[in-house]
Amino acid sequence: MIAKKFPIHHLDQLSLLGHNDANLRQIERAIPVRITLRDGTLTVSGEEGDVRPASSALNELVQLAERGKAIEEADVATALGQVRRNGDSDDSNHGNGQGRARLVEAYDGAPGYSFDRKSVRARTPTQAIYLKALEQHDVVFGIGPAGTGKTYLAVAAAVAALRQKKVDRIILVRPAVEAGESLGFLPGDMQEKVDPYLRPMYDALADLMSYDKMRRFLEMGVIEIAPLAFMRGRTLHNAFIILDEAQNTTVRQMKMFLTRMGTDSRAVITGDLTQIDLKSADQSGLVRIQSILGHVPGIEFVYFHPEDVVRHRLVREIIHAFDVYHAKSEGKAEEGVGESLDPLAQVPPAAAAEGAEGEAVAAEGADPAAEGAPASPDDAAGPLA
Numbered sequence: 001m002i003a004k005k006f007p008i009h010h011l012d013q014l015s016l017l018g019h020n021d022a023n024l025r026q027i028e029r030a031i032p033v034r035i036t037l038r039d040g041t042l043t044v045s046g047e048e049g050d051v052r053p054a055s056s057a058l059n060e061l062v063q064l065a066e067r068g069k070a071i072e073e074a075d076v077a078t079a080l081g082q083v084r085r086n087g088d089s090d091d092s093n094h095g096n097g098q099g100r101a102r103l104v105e106a107y108d109g110a111p112g113y114s115f116d117r118k119s120v121r122a123r124t125p126t127q128a129i130y131l132k133a134l135e136q137h138d139v140v141f142g143i144g145p146a147g148t149g150k151t152y153l154a155v156a157a158a159v160a161a162l163r164q165k166k167v168d169r170i171i172l173v174r175p176a177v178e179a180g181e182s183l184g185f186l187p188g189d190m191q192e193k194v195d196p197y198l199r200p201m202y203d204a205l206a207d208l209m210s211y212d213k214m215r216r217f218l219e220m221g222v223i224e225i226a227p228l229a230f231m232r233g234r235t236l237h238n239a240f241i242i243l244d245e246a247q248n249t250t251v252r253q254m255k256m257f258l259t260r261m262g263t264d265s266r267a268v269i270t271g272d273l274t275q276i277d278l279k280s281a282d283q284s285g286l287v288r289i290q291s292i293l294g295h296v297p298g299i300e301f302v303y304f305h306p307e308d309v310v311r312h313r314l315v316r317e318i319i320h321a322f323d324v325y326h327a328k329s330e331g332k333a334e335e336g337v338g339e340s341l342d343p344l345a346q347v348p349p350a351a352a353a354e355g356a357e358g359e360a361v362a363a364e365g366a367d368p369a370a371e372g373a374p375a376s377p378d379d380a381a382g383p384l385a
Contacts, residue, residue, distance in 0.1 A: 002048050004055045006062055009040040016065040018073075023061065026076045027054055053083040060103045067104060074124045077307035077316060079103060111135055113160045115208045120156040124308045127153060134268065137300040139258070139293075141246075142270040143286065144304020145319045147311035150270040151244045155204040157268070158240040162222070167266070168238040169222050172201040173257065175248045176227040198225045201244065228253060237262035246271035247286045248278055254285030274323065 008016060017023050017037070024035045024042075033046035033054045044055050057079040061071050069075075082103070106125030110132055113120045122128035127149055133140045134157040142150035158170045202225065205214050217223040228249065243249070243257050246269045254269075261267055271286045278284055293299050306323070309316040 001045060002051050003043050003045040004051055006042040006044070006055075006058060007040060008037075008042055008062065008065075011062070011065050013037075015070040016061065018071060022073070023071050023076050026073065027057060027080065030080050031057075053080075056083045063104045064107070067107070069107065072123060073313060074308065074310050075103070077309075078124050078126070081305060081307035111157075111160075113156050115156070115159065116210050116213065117208060120153070120208070122153075123149070123310050126302065126304050126308045127310075130302045130304075131157065133300040133302050134266075137298060138261075138265070139267045139299045140269070141286075141289070141299070141301045142268065142304065143273060143290075143301065145272055145274065145306055145309060147309040147315045147319075148304035149308075149310055150304060151200065151242070152204050152207075154242045154244075154268040154270060155201070156208060158242060159205070159208050161240050161266070167240045167264070169224065169240075170217075171236055171239050171241040172198070172205075172223070172225045172244070173228050173231060173242065174198055174201065174244045175246075175253065176229065198227070201225045228257060231260050232256055234260055235262045236260050236265055239265045241265060241267045243267070243269045244271075247273055247276045247284050249285040250278070250283055251285040251288050251292075254289050274319075274326065 021037070024037075027033070028035060031046075031050050031054045033044050033050050035054070035058070036043050036045075042058065044051050044058060046054070057076070060079040060082070061075060064075060065071055103125050106128040107122065110122045110128035112122070112131075122131050126144075130140070130142055130150070130153060134154065140154075142154065144150060155170075155172070158167075158172075161167045162170055202214075205223065209217075214223070218225070228243070239262070241257075241260065246254065248271075249257070257269075258267060269286070269289075273281075273284070273287060276284050276287075281287065290301065294301065306316050306319045309319065
C-alpha cells in the first residue's frame, strides 16, 4: 500500500471535489483506491498500480481547478479516460494531437457564446478543441458517439458567426435515411415529408434563439434546413454549412456536399461511425473520407470519445458497453456498425483467442444429428439489424 498527497489549501474545494465529493467518488468507482480529505490535503491510497493512474487523473483536475474551472463529471471522465489510454507516458496522444497536459491546454483560448436563451461553452476538453477548430478552420469534421455535443456546438458556432456578420446565412443539412426501420408512405407535401428527419436541427436552433427570431430567419432564408439531396447543383457563398449524421452519406454524396462551398463559406461535418443506417458500414462516406482528406491542409478532424458524452452519465456507459460488444463480434456480420474510436473497447488478443477456443470446443462436442442446424435462436435470427 502506498499513499500520495495533494495539498489543495489554495483551491475552492467545492469547485474541485463537487457536491458531496462526487468527483472523488467517481474516481474511486473507476479505480480501486481510497481518496480522503484532511486538513486541506487530499490523500490517494491503495496499491501502487492503482494509485499512479488515480493520482495522474487527480493532478489533471487540480490543474484545471487552479485555472478557475469548476470541475464537472465530464472532466473527471475525460481525465480517467486519458490516463487509461496514455498510461504513464508523457508523450502519449489522445487522438487530437494532445498529450499529457491536454486537459489544461485544451480549454485555453476556447471560445464561448451567449445567446438569447442561454450561454454555450465547452464542457469537456475535446469540446474545447472542437470549438477552437470551428473558429480556425474552414472545414471541420466532428466524429464520435452520440451525446458529445458535435451538432449542438456546430449550430452554436454557426449562429454566433451569423450574429457577428461573418456569414450571411446558415445551411443545416441531413441525409433523409431511415434509422433501421421502414416508415413507408408519409402524407403531406415535400417539406412535411422531410421535416421529421430534420427535427433535431430545429431543436438545436430553438434552444439558442427565440421562436419568433428563428421563424423570421427561416422565412427570410437566412437559416435554411434541408435534406442532403436538395444540395446538388448549388453553390453556397458566405454561408455556414453543417452536415449532420454524415455517417449515412456515401462517398459520392460527401463529395457532392463538400464541393458546394463557395467563397467565404465554412463547412462542418458531424457523425457517429458506430450508428450507420446504410446497408453496409463500408459504404459510409464518413468512414472513407478520413483517408481521402486526412492529409489536406485546412481540413481539421476532431475525434470525440465516450468520456466526452455530456448527457446522462449512463449514456457513456451504454456506449462503452456496445463498443465492447461490437469489438467481441468482430468478423461477424453486423449491419450499420463501423469501427469504434474507443480504444478501451478493443478485445485483448488473449480474450479473443480464448473465445475462439471456447467456440471450437463447443462445436466439437455438438450433437452430430444437429449438424447444419443453428446453434442458438440468436444464430437462427441472423445478424442484428
